[in-house]
Amino acid sequence: MEDWALIRRLAAEGVPKSRIAERLGISRTTVIKAVNSDAPPRYVRTPGPTSFTQFEPHVRALLEQTPDMPATVLAERVGWTGSIRWFSDNVRRLRPEHRPVDPAGRITWTAGDAAQCDLWFPPRKITLEDGTTKLLPVLVITAAHSRFMTARMIPTRKTEDLLLGSWELIQQLGRVPRRLIWDNEPGIGRGPRRAEGVAAFMGTLATKLVLLPPRDPESKGVVERRNGWFETSFMPGRTFSSPADFNTQFTDWLGKANARVVRTIKATPTELIDADRAAMLPLPPIPLHLGWRNKIRPGRDYYVRLDTCDYSVDPQVIGRMVDVAADLERVRVRLEGRVIAEHRRVWARGMTITDPAHVETAARLRKQFQQPRTGVVAGDDLVRDLADYDRAFGLGEGIS
Numbered sequence: 045m046e047d048w049a050l051i052r053r054l055a056a057e058g059v060p061k062s063r064i065a066e067r068l069g070i071s072r073t074t075v076i077k078a079v080n081s082d083a084p085p086r087y088v089r090t091p092g093p094t095s096f097t098q099f100e101p102h103v104r105a106l107l108e109q110t111p112d113m114p115a116t117v118l119a120e121r122v123g124w125t126g127s128i129r130w131f132s133d134n135v136r137r138l139r140p141e142h143r144p145v146d147p148a149g150r151i152t153w154t155a156g157d158a159a160q161c162d163l164w165f166p167p168r169k170i171t172l173e174d175g176t177t178k179l180l181p182v183l184v185i186t187a188a189h190s191r192f193m194t195a196r197m198i199p200t201r202k203t204e205d206l207l208l209g210s211w212e213l214i215q216q217l218g219r220v221p222r223r224l225i226w227d228n229e230p231g232i233g234r235g236p237r238r239a240e241g242v243a244a245f246m247g248t249l250a251t252k253l254v255l256l257p258p259r260d261p262e263s264k265g266v267v268e269r270r271n272g273w274f275e276t277s278f279m280p281g282r283t284f285s286s287p288a289d290f291n292t293q294f295t296d297w298l299g300k301a302n303a304r305v306v307r308t309i310k311a312t313p314t315e316l317i318d319a320d321r322a323a324m325l326p327l328p329p330i331p332l333h334l335g336w337r338n339k340i341r342p343g344r345d346y347y348v349r350l351d352t353c354d355y356s357v358d359p360q361v362i363g364r365m366v367d368v369a370a371d372l373e374r375v376r377v378r379l380e381g382r383v384i385a386e387h388r389r390v391w392a393r394g395m396t397i398t399d400p401a402h403v404e405t406a407a408r409l410r411k412q413f414q415q416p417r418t419g420v421v422a423g424d425d426l427v428r429d430l431a432d433y434d435r436a437f438g439l440g441e442g443i444s
Contacts, residue, residue, distance in 0.1 A: 048085055051078040095126055096134045103135060107142040153188035153266075155316075156323025158254075159221035160186050160267035161210065163201060163229065166279060170197070170287055172392035180287060180391070182274075182294070183209040186267040187221065190316035191306045193270060193298055197287050198372060199391040200351070203231040203239040204336045208372050211332055214249070217317075219324035225254045227264050241334075248328050277301070287391055336370040346406060350375055352393045357385040359406040 047068060054064050061079070065072040078085075102122045106113055115132040118124075124131050162184050169177035183206065184195040194213040198205045206229070214220055224246070228234045232242055233255055246253045256264060278297050284290040302313040309316070340348045342361060347354040348368050357366065357377045367378045370389055375397075377385035387397050 048078050048081075051075055055079045096131065099124060099131075100134070100138070104138060104142065107135075107138060111139065111143040154323070155189045155319045156219075156222060156321070156325075158188040158223040158225055159217075160188055160225045160264050161229075161232075162227065162264065162267045162271060164195070164271040164274060166290075167275060168279065168284070170284055170290060172287075173390045174392040174395055176392060178391075180290075183213065184267055184271065185210065185213045185217070185224075186270055187217065187313070187317065187320050188225075188266050190313045190320040191266065191270075191309060192217070192302055192313035192317040192320065195294060195298060197290050197294070199287075199389070201229070201231050202351075203241055204334070205372065206231045207241060207245050207334050210245075211334055212372070215327065217321065217324070218327070219321045220249045220251050220327060221324050223252045223254050225256065225264055227256045228258070245332070245334070248330070248332055250325055250328070334371070336368070336375075338368045339365055340368055341365050346402060347396070348377060350389075353390055354396045355385065355387045356398045356402040358402055359409055 047070070051064055051068070054067075055061065055075075061075045062072055065075045068075075099122045103118055106118055106121055115135040116128065118135055119128060119131050163181045164184050165179050165181055167179075170180050171177050180197050180199070181201050182195055182197045184193065186193050194216045196209060196212065198209040210224075226232045231239055233239050233253070235255070238253070242253065278294065278301075282293060284293065302317075305312050336350055338348075338350075341363060342348055342357055344362060346357050346359040346362055348357055348366065349355075350368060350370050355375050355377070361379050361384055364379060366384065369376050369378070373389055375385075375387045375389050376383055385399065385402070387399070390397060
């Protein structure tokens with residue numbers, strides 16, 4: 045290497061090639077090759093047969109049929125008895141030649157066309173009402189054209205909560221994207237199947253639901269990249285006392301994040317969101333009936349169940365059909381349209397929520413039920429004079 049550099053330097057200074065060869069003690073042919081070469085000389089070993097060579101055709105045939113077959117299985121199939129590490133290194137060299145290529149196309153998002161939806165699970169457990177901690181999902185909707193982000197933590201990933209959260213975030217956008225893109229979330233749908241209530245929700249919004257096929261991360265890369273950004277930019281150094289505290293902090297941070305320049309679009313989401321909204325659909329003129337809904341006949345313990353928790357109702361409705369409805373914040377029980385119980389919805393599992401007024405009413409009704417019933421008293425209107433019966437049957441006539 046040093047001789048090569050020296051030869052080229054001397055030749056550049058005009059020293060004759062024969063003089064260079066004489067000075068360095070090498071042949072003139074070597075000097076000519078060094079001057080004419082574009083790169084320093086290096087030793088290249090001519091490849092020859094190895095212990096793997098005789099197994100290579102069989103390995104290639106197996107990889108052609110099953111590109112992802114593990115190296116240990118391949119070694120067993122071809123009868124390899126040597127070093128498994130040497131065999132694995134050669135399989136790693138061959139595998140890319142037989143694995144099908146799936147090139148990613150570059151997608152251009154037009155204004156108002158689509159919003160990408162996803163669930164992000166922050167890597168920190170949140171304290172719930174009963175003192176337990178849990179990893180809770182955060183629903184994220186990102187307008188694909190402007191990169192404008194809306195998000196909030198929700199209690200579960202069930203359909204009812206997913207639709208409630210989606211509607212709240214779409215209202216924050218102010219308009220309805222023409223397509224909502226999901227990645228096979230069970231609470232929304234998979235393949236041709238749609239979860240119950242999803243088709244009606246999309247129809248009311250007049251938007252189109254797009255469920256991505258497996259192994260297609262590029263079509264939802266906008267929102268997934270932001271999920272990773274949340275973990276590196278929002279989460280560090282923060283603590284959360286409750287889901288409500290998380291949502292308050294996250295909403296405040298999103299306001300600042302949407303005002304930052306996005307490198308790929310060379311603009312801030314707040315600068316482009318107006319153009320995005322202008323091309324979106326209007327919000328539906330009719331109210332959406334979303335959330336948890338059920339009809340229940342309360343038993344003697346005057347509680348109704350929502351998800352995994354029990355909520356008390358007025359004991360006076362025991363045995364009558366009531367309507368139970370809940371959103372992300374409140375649980376309401378109605379009898380013939382009249383609210384007879386209302387509770388704050390709890391996110392913990394298996395809790396019993398009791399209104400003290402319902403307990404007092406139950407105690408009063410129980411006391412009334414246990415009191416003995418009073419008998420018929422004299423002077424009651426239902427008591428008749430016995431002479432009336434004598435006259436009715438003709439008794440006592442003619443007796444002096």
